[in-house]
Structures are given as structure tokens and as C-alpha cells.
Amino acid sequence: MTSLPGLAAASAWNRRGTLSLVALSIALATLLLLSFERVRLDVRDNFASAVSGTDLVVGARTGPIQLMLYAVFRLGGATNSIRMDSVRAVEQHRAVAWVVPLSLGDSHRGFPVLGTTTAYFERFRYGEQQPLVLAQGSPFSGDLDGLYGAVLGAEVAQRLGYQLGSSLVLAHGSGTLPGSEHADKPFTVVGILAPTGTPVDRTVHISLQALEAIHLDWSAGVPMKGLSIPAEQARKFDLEPKQVTAALVGLKGRAAVFNVQRFVNEYEGEPLMAVLPGVALDELWTVVGVGEKVLVALSGLVALVSLAGLVATVLAGLNERRRELAVLRAVGAGPRHVLWLLALEGLLVTLAGVMLGVLASAALIGLAGPLVQSAYGIALTLAAPNATQWLLLAGVLAAGVLASLVPGVRAYRLSLADGLAPRS
């Protein structure tokens, strides 16, 4: 025997042409809501896991967000440099356990080049305090023999097809200007890091001395005319770095963090700034939050429009269905059955739309994930819906049922007024 949901499904199937369009638009709204929430969460996760175990980031005075974005995420505009003696002064502070200087600015085929010390490989932590692991090879040696050694992030190696021993040439700046390559001093891959899902994967690591060496014969961003220092000869120069972009600072105990921050901020040698990574990220989310809210509101509006389409479609078809309602009344269906029939139909259409949206969202994240990863360095995860996403899905479904009550109530009134004699 056909149940009421069965009747609703058969009736909806009968009008599958128009209803599937409505279901598609609901699917689109669901897709937007789900995918946006997924991207939002993954972006936050990616940022939050990019650096851990670092108590302070020290750099030139600028906005805390800008310093974090540039020094840790290699995003946004370059900040001013700080002097190496300032970094050493911070290192001398009795509460400081370690300092890892970072020097940015060059690139290799779109990937940022980071000049640092061997301490980077020992001290840097990401995610849940995880250390960097070398998949192949070893860190650059830090002495003059291994001057031109480079350690690649997992994605750099994979995308460019580099292996241990491969040779690469670094470009000055972002590498967009012709003739701005450090072609005379090629580097050799000595190590490849295991994937981390952080900006480290997209980074080429070299020593600070190597960075000095390739810029010996450069001035103000261009090669000096008539001066060329071959790679071998460069070793004889003083390669101690004078300036770096920023430094990661680890403390002996968390308690001293504000103490050290004040020490850095009041440092008299030059204007410096110390940023707590967590605080800077919170500030970033406050800024980004406004945009997120606008996007959520827009997705919500799309959902609203889809549901309005559902109401309009079912209402428009109602007049032609008054005969059906009379037949149902004649076999003993009450007006409340008629109301349920219409509400169930709406629920089925919404449910179909939502399920389609969930599948489409999974497909989108699955397909676009690798592209987003390579273009923006953000790993999108294909996961079961989280609590917020379930809530969004339930919200769309509930709104769909509520919206379906509108034609339901109309049908209820019609079938009461018509009885067994519809006037159409």
C-alpha cells in the first residue's frame, strides 16, 4: 500500500522537470554554504598550524598582521629589514632560549627563498609541536664547503621534479624582471623536507651566508656594472649577514613572554617589534571576520531565494492539482493529509537538493583542492561535515519544510473550500 511519503514522492516525480530545477538551486545554495564553511575552517587551520612552539616573532616596526603574514606565511608586502646585531642582542636576553633569523626576498620559479641558519631545522615547529623531518638528504651544512646547498619544501620538489643533486638558480625578488637571476651561482639540492601542510612546503631554504654570497655583486636590486664575483671566489669574502627580515624567538619559559616583548619593543638600537603569533592571528581573524560574515550572509540569501523558488513553483502548480486533492478527499483523506502531502513534497525536494549540494561540495573540494593548494598553499580537507556544517544542513532542511508549509496551508484551505467539487 502506498504510504503518504510514497504518494508525495510519486506526485513529485510526476513533476520532476520543474521540481528538479528547484532542487538544483537548493543544491547550489547548500554547495555555497558548505564549501565556504570548509574553506573558512581550513584556512584558519592552515594558518594556526603554520607555526607553533615559537613564542615571539621579531621584525621591523609595522603592523603585527603584516609581519606575521610576510615572515611566517610568505604573503603580502615585504617588511623592512632589521640589523643582525639587534637579533644578537635579543638572543643575549636571559629569558631567550633560541633565535632563528629569517631572511626573505628572493624566489625560485614562484616559490619563496628563505635564508636562515641550521637552527631552523632543529627549532622550527608546526601543527602540534611537530619538528621538521627530512624525507631525503640533510640540512645545508652551514659552513663554506656546503655554501650553495639548498633544502626544498616537499611541494617545491614535487612540483618542479627536483631530486637530491638537482641544480637550481635563484631569482632576485619575485623573479618577474628579466635578467634578475643569480645565474652565476647555482645551488644544489642537498635535502628535501617531508610534507607539513604549511608554507614550509613551498619554500626553498638556503643559508644566510649563501644569501649574502649571491648578493655580493648586487646593489640596490640590480647587478653592479663591471663587477662580477665568481661563485668560488665569493667564499673568500665576509659572508656574515648584516641584515635579516625577521627572527623567530623561543623562550626558556612562557612566563617571560611579555617581559621579552617589552625588551624588544623598547630596544634602543633600532625600532623593533615583537609579536605573539597567536595574538597576531586573532587580530587577523577579527579583520577577516567581517568579510566572512558578508559571505555567509550572501550564501544565506542564495538559500532564501532557492526556497522562495520552491514555494513559488509548488504554489503555481497547485491550481491544476485541485482535482487530485478532491480525489484524495473522496477516499477519506483529511485536509491535514493534504497539508502533509504538500509539506512532504517540499521536504523531499529540499532533501534531494541538500544531498546533491553535499555531493557537489565534496566533488568541488576534491577537485579544486590540489589547485588551491598549489596556488595559495592552503590544504583543503575532504572530511565529513562538522558540527557547524550539520547545523547549516539542518537549517536549510528546516527552512525548506517551513517554506513548504506555505503551499501546504494553501492546499489545506483549497481542499476545505472545494470539498469534492473543485471549481477549476
Place this chain on the structure above:
Amino acid sequence: MITLRDVRYAWPRAARDVLAIDALDIGAGETVFLHGPSGCGKSTLLSLLAGVLLPREGSVTLAGRCWSELPAAARDRHRADHVGYLFQQFNLLPWLPVIDNVLLGCRFSPARSARAAQRSGSPVAQARTLLQRVGLPQDAWARAARELSVGQQQRVAAARALIGAPEVVIADEPTSALDAALREGFMDVLLGECRAGGSTLVFVSHDERLAARFDRALSLPELNRAAREATA
């Protein structure tokens, strides 16, 4: 089986009654032919009999219950249990398979499902039996109702009205969309099945040639005092 006493009915916001019937009694198993010109209130009377409309005054009693004394949900239930209803046309849900349209007669009534099961083993079995008796070819049973001809659809409608042997079958000009040859066949099936099942049949038509086949023929204009008063 059906008793009307001092029934008055007026459409909402209408000044005058369209129906005024002092007394009408129809016995169990009786077949009654009700005729009258278009617009004399035949369909209104049938809606009153089926408990879809309630009289302004007086009482309509069917199978022992007065419609006016039942709450709305109980009226729907009482109708599902005791009344099989046949329209002039458009009796079926066009998108539903034929067999499911017949079963619709049991859908809202466990009592009729039980009676159908008692007679044929299961509601589905009785639906098949009835479709066979009304002469619908078996290959049409699983097809959507809209694919059938008008004559075939009316036969399916008759099977739907008869499933679960309701005490009362009400038919509102069910033959008006059929041509003469189909009409005779349809009348044979309907009257035969009602007599076999012991159902009371109230049959409305403007075609008085059919009257001879019924136990009793009534003229609605004569029965309806409101009509007499209006013309007087």
C-alpha cells in the same frame, strides 16, 4: 443506511437555501437513482451525503452516524470507512499506477483494508480481482492512470470505489463522459458489484433512461422543497 431529516443547506454568503429536504431514507443494499437537471443541487446533496459539506440545519446520518456530530478528522475517517465515491471524470491520480489508484480506496481506512483482506486474502489481491471483474486488461494494471482511455479510467474508478466493500457507494454522473456502448458495460459492472457486495448505491444522473435498472428512482426537484419554493 442513509437518513436525512429536515436538511437545509445554503452556500456560504448565499441568501437562500439551495437544498431543503424534509425526509429521505435509503435502506441497506438499496440501489437508488437520483435525477434532475443541471444545477438543481445534485452534487451538493452528494457532498452532504459524503459528509464533505454539513447542513445548515437538520441531520444527515450515514451508517449509523450523524455527520454533524462528528469532528472533522472523524468525518474523514467515517467517509474512508463507509463510502466509495465516484466522480463524473478525473477520478484517479493521473501519475499513480492503476493498481495503486484502486488501493487508494483502502489507504485511509484500516477497516476497509481488513474487509478487503477478509474477502480476497489481501487488499492487493482484492484490487486485482476487482480490476479483473471490471474488465481491465492485466497489462494495464501497472501503467500510470493517465495512459488509460476515459472508459478504462472510469472502470478503475469503480474498482477503487468498491474495494473493501463500503456500505455506501455514491456516484456523481459517472457515465456522462462515456458513450452509449461503454455506458451499458459500465452500468452492468457497477450495479453487479454493488449487489454482490451488498453495498447501497446512490447514483446521480440527468439521463433518465438509466432509471429502470435501479430499485428506486427519485427526482431531486420533487424532493427539494427549496427548488419548489423558488419556482412557486
